[in-house]
Amino acid sequence: MKGWIYQLKSVRKDKFCIMSFFLPVLVAILLNFAGSIDLSSLGELQFVLTAGDLTSETTEWLARYGTVMICQTEEELISEINDPSTNLIGIEKDGKGIKTILSGDEWAILQQAAGTLPLLYEQRESSAQVGVQILSRPDILAGYQHIFAAMTLVVAMFMGCTFNAMNIISEKEEGVVFINEILPMSPKEYLIQKIGIGFVFGCLSALITAAICFRLPFARAAVMLALLVLSAFVSSLIGLFIGRFSNGLMIGVVYIKLVMIVFMAVPMISYLAGVENRILTFLSYLIPSSATLEGIMDLANGGTAMAGKDTVILAVHGIVWFLLYLLLAGRGKKQA
Amino acid sequence: MWNHNKGNRDPARTNHRLTGKSCKTRSIWKSLRSLLQKDFRMMRSGKFFAVALGSLLLYTLFIHFAYVRFMDMEIYQxxxxxxxxxxxxxxxxxxxxxxxxxxxxxxxxxxxxxxxxxxxxxxxxxxxxxxxxxxxxxxxxxxxLLHPGGKYTPETVGGNNLEQKNRRDITCELLFIEIVAVGFLGIASVLFKEKQMGVMRVHAILPLPKSLFLFSKIFLFLATDLVFAILLVLCNVGLSGTGKILPGLLIQTTILSLVMALTVFGCAMILKDFRQFSLAYLVIALFVTAPVFLSANTSIKMTWIRFHPFYHIYMGLKHAFFGIPVANPLYYLCAAGAVVLLFGIVKTAFCREMEKEG
Structure with missing residues (x-):
């Protein structure tokens, strides 16, 4: 108990620690209240044309498919099409129809869209008469908006890892680690004290962030709680490993950076790319945050089945990493 | 009269003054060389170059074996x-x-x-x-597609194909990330290490101009970033493509590198230790890179982004990768002004730190 009080005292004095735990909460507030970013235009086509070249009817027809940008001169039009930060399809009058202009470095989807646009223009009257059945399903792009919130949660949980790693590295650099060795404290007690603060505050930070970002019914909120607690526990354990294997601050920072990149990139890529290969799916689960992100996204989209499976995966991660650390700590003591 | 007076100056005294001036210049150059050597050693021992080399390898592998191969999207089935x-x-x-x-x-x-x-x-x-x-x-x-008609091919006005564009896009993004996020952290670790070791305290008593200490560090960080940029572009854009874009690219990299190196220097002077800096770093990395990438690479509209200084630097860098020079002189004036202002702030903060150290 005394050890915990000392740890809490050190946290209370450390403004960096307190602020770092509240950073994801701040981002969640920004995401929720201030930064409502409009993602609806992400997949839409963008057209550019010269003023006065096309009739207002044609411009309105183009605006049905995407955003239309008007340039004053032909040179400006070409320069906009060639601008590397845009994906504009240039449109010019071609007799009674239209012709399309591309830079030539676009994705296949844009090249094919530009290649069929004059035909679509020719068939515009006949296609307007065809019935279209829009199937009701949550907006595809709305699902992606949850990713910001889910990634903020992953960062929140990672704060416990960063805190534990930096704490141990600082102790190593300041020589506190030698004092710890002669204190009447078992490796288990040391482990619990070291993991405790990062875990508790990582959990708190993640729970507040989740409460701001998501409104879930009780059953799904309970699964979310289990997911967050287990993820924070695994993150804290990984922080201990980083602290153990780092010999200096710079090496520690490099490890934290690498782990953070892997923690964020692997789940993001496997989620966005929708990996279906069993081996690749299994490999992605070796990174604990993959299960966390998948579970959060499942809960946010109204499911629970995947989240349940992910909770089990995280529990297995927690047990394996904990036992591995105890084994290493035991070996280290024997060697000493 | 004026010329006559000038002509009557004592030649021995003038010679002495000239010799004194050249001695002073020679001494400053000698000090600068020693400072550069010391900073180079500090950066080497702080694993700064090893991390940069590792990043270069990682980025090159990622571009060659992942990004270029998979970055395309087919139209709807x-x-x-x-x-x-x-x-x-x-x-x-x-x-x-x-x-x-x-x-x-x-x-x-x-x-x-x-x-x-x-x-x-x-x-x-x-x-x-x-x-x-x-x-x-x-x-x-x-x-x-039910009535396909004849095959139509759109007119092409650009000089790159998809692979060339993908290579330039991702190389630009990774160079920006390296300077803004990764290199930034490396510079900070070197500076905080010096601060902890008391190197700054030693500088307070050395008979050297304070700006020399700043200059030596900024010069080395800039040189490292420039070498990194050249190697990254050579490895990923190719030798033939690099020649055309290199001058513009080096100008934009210089602007970005100077701004970031001076910012991290300021942080190292103001903040107590590396842990405090880690938080500042997280905020800077998050708020600098995320909105800039979103606005510059997607159709997401954020009207306030034109007030974000790094957006303009990023766009300058991106245009340089595609051989499009930034023609607006206001951009270069603002960039030069920002560098001078940051240098002034850092020098003041550095002198205050020296006074504190006694």
Whole structure:
């Protein structure tokens, strides 16, 4: 108990620690209240044309498919099409129809869209008469908006890892680690004290962030709680490993950076790319945050089945990493 | 009169003054060389170069084996259920299905795809919604494949193909990340190490101009970033492409590198230790990179982004990668002003730190 009080005292004095735990909460507030970013235009086509070249009817027809940008001169039009930060399809009058202009470095989807646009223009009257059945399903792009919130949660949980790693590295650099060795404290007690603060505050930070970002019914909120607690526990354990294997601050920072990149990139890529290969799916689960992100996204989209499976995966991660650390700590003591 | 007085100066005294001046210049150069050597050793022992080399290797592998291979997107797939076989001249891009159930299953699995169900010769389109405008295009595109017409190829006005664009895009993004996020952290670790070791305290008593200490560090960080940029571009854009874009690229990298090195220097002077800096770093990395990448690479609209200074630097860098020079002189004036201002702030903070150290 005394050890915990000392740890809490050190946290209370450390403004960096307190602020770092509240950073994801701040981002969640920004995401929720201030930064409502409009993602609806992400997949839409963008057209550019010269003023006065096309009739207002044609411009309105183009605006049905995407955003239309008007340039004053032909040179400006070409320069906009060639601008590397845009994906504009240039449109010019071609007799009674239209012709399309591309830079030539676009994705296949844009090249094919530009290649069929004059035909679509020719068939515009006949296609307007065809019935279209829009199937009701949550907006595809709305699902992606949850990713910001889910990634903020992953960062929140990672704060416990960063805190534990930096704490141990600082102790190593300041020589506190030698004092710890002669204190009447078992490796288990040391482990619990070291993991405790990062875990508790990582959990708190993640729970507040989740409460701001998501409104879930009780059953799904309970699964979310289990997911967050287990993820924070695994993150804290990984922080201990980083602290153990780092010999200096710079090496520690490099490890934290690498782990953070892997923690964020692997789940993001496997989620966005929708990996279906069993081996690749299994490999992605070796990174604990993959299960966390998948579970959060499942809960946010109204499911629970995947989240349940992910909770089990995280529990297995927690047990394996904990036992591995105890084994290493035991070996280290024997060697000493 | 004036000339006469000038001519009457004592030549021995003038010679002495000149010798004194050249001695002073020689001494400053000697000090600068020693400072550069010391800083180089500090950076080497802080594993600064090893991390930069590791990043270069990692980025090159990622570009060659992942990004360039997978960064493309095909247009929506179109599925046709026509039990009576009324549609005979459909495009080869249309995939026939055997039943409505099969079509439903495919549409559910690939929500971007479009299904056409033909009953009594009349087609009806089914699709999962994305956005109103996109839905309209998907539907009309799918219908156009039922009567494909002749092959049409759009006019091309650019000089790059998709692979060249992908390579330049990602190399630019990684160079920006390296300087803003990764290198930034490396510089900070070196500076905080010196601060902890008391190197700054030693500088307070050395008979050297304070700006020399700053200059030596900034010069080395800038040189490292420039070498990194050249190697990254050579490895990923190719030798033939590098020659054309290199001058513009080096100018933009210099601006970005100077701004970042001076910012991190300021942080190292103001903040107590590396842990405090880690938080500042997280905020800087998050708020600098995320909105800039979103605005510069996607169609997401953020009207306030034009007030974000790094957006303009990033766009300058991106345009340099595609051989488009930034023609607006205001940009260069602002960049030079920012560098001078930051240098002034850092020098003041550094002198205060020296006074504190006694």
């Amino acid at each position: 179109v599925y046709l259920y026509d039990p009576a076989g009324t549609q005979r001249n459909v495009s080869p891009l249309v995939h026939p299905v055997a039943s409505l159930e099969e079509m439903d299953r495919i549409l559910h699995k690939d929500a971007n795809s479009v299904g056409i169900h033909v009953t009594d010769g009349k087609p009806e389109v089914s699709l999962y919604t994305a956005s109103k405008k996109l839905d309209r295009h998907r539907s009309d595109y799918a219908l156009s």
